[in-house]
Amino acid sequence: MSVDERLRQVLADVFGVKAEDVKEDASPHTIAAWDSVAHLSLVFALEAEFSIQFEAEDIPELNSFRAIHERVAELERVNR
Amino acid sequence: MRIAVRRFQDADAEAVDRLNRRLEKAGCEHRVYKEDLSRNPDADLNVRPINDALFVAVDGNEIRGASWLREQYFWAYDTRHRIGWMKYPVAESLVDPRYAGVPGSMILQLLRHQPILMALGMGGHSAPFARLLAGIGWKSSSIPFLFRVSRPFHVCRQLLYARRRALLRAVMDLAAWSGAAWVANHLHHAACRRAMSAREVNVTVEHSFTPWADRIWEGCRSAYHALAVRDARTLDHLYPRSFPCLDRLRVARRGSDIGWACAQMLPENQNIATYFGTLRVGIITDALALPDDASVVLATAVRHLEQIGADLVVTYLSHAAWLGAARRLAFLTGPSNLAFYQSPRAEKLLLDDGTLATRCHLTRSDCDGPYNLYDT
Numbered sequence: 001m002s003v004d005e006r007l008r009q010v011l012a013d014v015f016g017v018k019a020e021d022v023k024e025d026a027s028p029h030t031i032a033a034w035d036s037v038a039h040l041s042l043v044f045a046l047e048a049e050f051s052i053q054f055e056a057e058d059i060p061e062l063n064s065f066r067a068i069h070e071r072v073a074e075l076e077r078v079n080r
Numbered sequence: 081m082r083i084a085v086r087r088f089q090d091a092d093a094e095a096v097d098r099l100n101r102r103l104e105k106a107g108c109e110h111r112v113y114k115e116d117l118s119r120n121p122d123a124d125l126n127v128r129p130i131n132d133a134l135f136v137a138v139d140g141n142e143i144r145g146a147s148w149l150r151e152q153y154f155w156a157y158d159t160r161h162r163i164g165w166m167k168y169p170v171a172e173s174l175v176d177p178r179y180a181g182v183p184g185s186m187i188l189q190l191l192r193h194q195p196i197l198m199a200l201g202m203g204g205h206s207a208p209f210a211r212l213l214a215g216i217g218w219k220s221s222s223i224p225f226l227f228r229v230s231r232p233f234h235v236c237r238q239l240l241y242a243r244r245r246a247l248l249r250a251v252m253d254l255a256a257w258s259g260a261a262w263v264a265n266h267l268h269h270a271a272c273r274r275a276m277s278a279r280e281v282n283v284t285v286e287h288s289f290t291p292w293a294d295r296i297w298e299g300c301r302s303a304y305h306a307l308a309v310r311d312a313r314t315l316d317h318l319y320p321r322s323f324p325c326l327d328r329l330r331v332a333r334r335g336s337d338i339g340w341a342c343a344q345m346l347p348e349n350q351n352i353a354t355y356f357g358t359l360r361v362g363i364i365t366d367a368l369a370l371p372d373d374a375s376v377v378l379a380t381a382v383r384h385l386e387q388i389g390a391d392l393v394v395t396y397l398s399h400a401a402w403l404g405a406a407r408r409l410a411f412l413t414g415p416s417n418l419a420f421y422q423s424p425r426a427e428k429l430l431l432d433d434g435t436l437a438t439r440c441h442l443t444r445s446d447c448d449g450p451y452n453l454y455d456t
Contacts, residue, residue, distance in 0.1 A: 028177030036173045037211045040184035044215075056188035060083045060144070060181035 010049050014042045026065040081139050085189035088115045088134035095143040106175035112146040129314040137186045145171030145182045156306035164194035165447040195425040200447035204417040213421040223396045225416035226406045231391040232261035238357035272410040283380045286328045289315035305439035306430045310368050331380045339369025341381035362390030366445035371401030378405050398442040
């Protein structure tokens with residue numbers, strides 16, 4: 001599975017939506033269930049799925065599909 | 081948006097005002113209250129035994145959230161430990177979903193500053209902040225809420241919290257007007273008469289805790305697994321002379337101090353009226369004695385509150401000995417909204433064997449208490 005597909009699946013699992021409904025522009029504005037509690041669950045789910053660790057300061061930056069994609073890709077590159 | 085959480089500075093005042101305006105504009109009732117940094121800029125516990133410092137979540141020139149951190153000493157395993165309480169957390173995520181990540185970031189950064197961190201109250205386990213703490217794996221429990229009916233007729237007629245449903249309202253009216261409530265309460269209290277006995281007990285209402293409360297503290301502290309330091313200096317800071325409506329009850333038996341209790345009538349405000357209507361509610365906010373003397377001290381506080389007109393006496397207590405004492409004094413257990421959360425380091429300190437808070441002596445005066453009683 002590509003990073004894109006894995007990301008969609010994580011977001012879908014956390015927010016309780018279908019993976020195909022997680023679009024490129026997904027954000028707290030387009031997904032109603034994306035509140036502060038779900039946001040933290042998303043962070044932990046991403047860390048588990050990609051074996052990465054976000055810095056506490058970076059957590060608020062992960063507020064859209066694109067931003068998450070960029071940050072995950074960056075951390076994966078560092079880990080390699 | 082990279083968020084850095086740090087101590088509030090005077091230069092943040094305008095950004096805090098802007099955050100408050102955004103919260104207000106969006107219809108949110110929460111506000112960030114600014115810290116007066118001249119009071120204790122270094123947050124030194126040698127200067128003040130309890131320190132309240134405001135931490136802010138900084139996003140460039142804006143503040144996106146804030147939380148107060150109360151630091152004080154706890155006594156656990158016969159040693160003093162510096163611990164923290166998280167109080168009044170507010171974040172812009174309440175009104176703008178773009179900032180959904182701010183509260184989580186704020187908690188994780190506050191933990192770096194004080195890893196032994198706890199939170200109490202927060203509006204119950206279903207409140208957003210409590211759910212967030214549960215989400216990051218903090219251990220939770222509720223501090224039991226106890227109440228004792230002194231005037232059953234008034235309680236049946238006025239306790240709005242219990243009168244929300246029509247059927248219950250009808251039953252309570254029937255119990256009040258038929259005298260059944262009085263009979264049931266009288267029988268319940270009669271069974272507890274021995275525990276309420278005031279024989280050989282002397283109580284005085286004091287203006288301060290200095291210096292007599294130190295002897296009680298030193299004699300009691302090792303009897304508890306963990307509790308907030310309650311020496312005279314800390315108590316006089318927590319309950320200053322200027323504190324409204326608070327009675328400091330010094331309890332002695334055969335001439336020797338055995339404990340103290342803080343008791344007061346709840347203020348009349350909208351928040352309290354929502355639950356208690358026009359009832360006169362007395363609260364035992366805090367107390368200390370050896371576990372074996374808990375009954376005597378609680379009974380003293382109950383008698384005092386009844387003498388000054390309480391229809392109902394309430395308290396929050398966690399320790400098993402105090403809960404047992406309350407039950408022997410005819411207290412009943414009600415639904416508690418006093419959620420208690422501990423970070424992993426706090427859990428290790430307080431509850432190393434996985435038991436609940438029943439070995440720790442926590443009261444309504446911990447965390448933001450007793451000032452929470454005056455929020456409207």
